[in-house]
Amino acid sequence: MKKATRTATAGTNAEHARLHNRRVILEAVRLAGRLTRADLTRLTSLTAQTVSNIVTELQEEGILLVHAAEKGGRGQPPVPLSINPEGGYSIGFHVEQHRIIAVLLDLLGQTQAQVRLSVSYPSFEDALPMILDTTRQFQQQLSAGRFFGVGIALPGPFNVEGMTAVGPTGLSGWDDPTIAARLNKELGVPVLIENDATAATMGERLYGVASDLHNFVHLFIGSGLGAGLYLDNRLYSGSWHNAGEIGHMTVIPNGKTCHCGNQGCLERYISIAALLEHLGHPADHDIAEWDTTSKAFQQGVEVWLDEAVPALRQAINILESVLDPQTILISGFLPEPILLRLIERLEPLSRSISSRSDREYPRIQLGTAGPDTVALGAAALMILAEISPHYETLLKSE
């Protein structure tokens, strides 16, 4: 394993180095499943003494399990170590227009509990009691283990004048920068707020089709549209956590008027709100309650795609040209048959730098992490912040 490189670590900061080394060791064990101290010394390039000290510390905290020594060979028998699933937990919330989904994850990333609450365009004040109640309810189920914190994912973009919480795809009352601090105070644990497409991208990386990918874009079609960017094996979230918020990217000059004041924004063509508008329904309808198998609905979808597909092709051409990804995933709350039809209709894609005959993956693929992917990703971000050296930076924006 390549040792992670750090930038701008001025001087010697023993505590910082210790935390970093803990994460390096935990990530190595997580990826391998089981490793011995000798394996860790070899894989991480840390000294045997450092590995030994950190392993002892993690074992005392209940984060690592120590298994029976392996027999055979000469000298001291090697002792395998693994992550203790009960060593820690995190909770992820996906707040969206019609529901709040919450999941409780253990340290191995397995779902221990899940809750779905029906809501209607919840403001932060509406959602706060539900978040507090669900967190307490989950906490009561935990017998032991550290509680790493709460990740909350919701539609972006955040804090952009004229774009945040405007129109049918926005949620109001979430753009107050003190929200994370308030939640942290109420819950007494770290709180991370992330946009839904970025959290979904982490969900796909850990639980879906992207587990082997190190450069991909994830288009998440919700009420609006966002993209998550996973570049050079890490999430890219930009200076203000708005990277990939492509919903208001102009794709059709002089096109449809948008609530943001521009014309021809991508999500005016490709989003659940755009589909509902096309079908003549208010944008606040919940598509989950629809009979998507009816002939009339399917015909309506086909006509919608006539308009949506060219706009999305344009966006795909831009994303491929700028980012040179291995693939682009598409998922979200559109029913799967519609997502599959959309992917089918996108062909032929516009030519771009991604038009290569030696491709390992198709240019466009369906995401496979399922409807909880955003909540799973939000919870996983909290755990990764603890156990992976690459995700610590995500916590520094609050």
Ligand SMILES: [Zn+2]
């Ligand atoms: Zn717009």
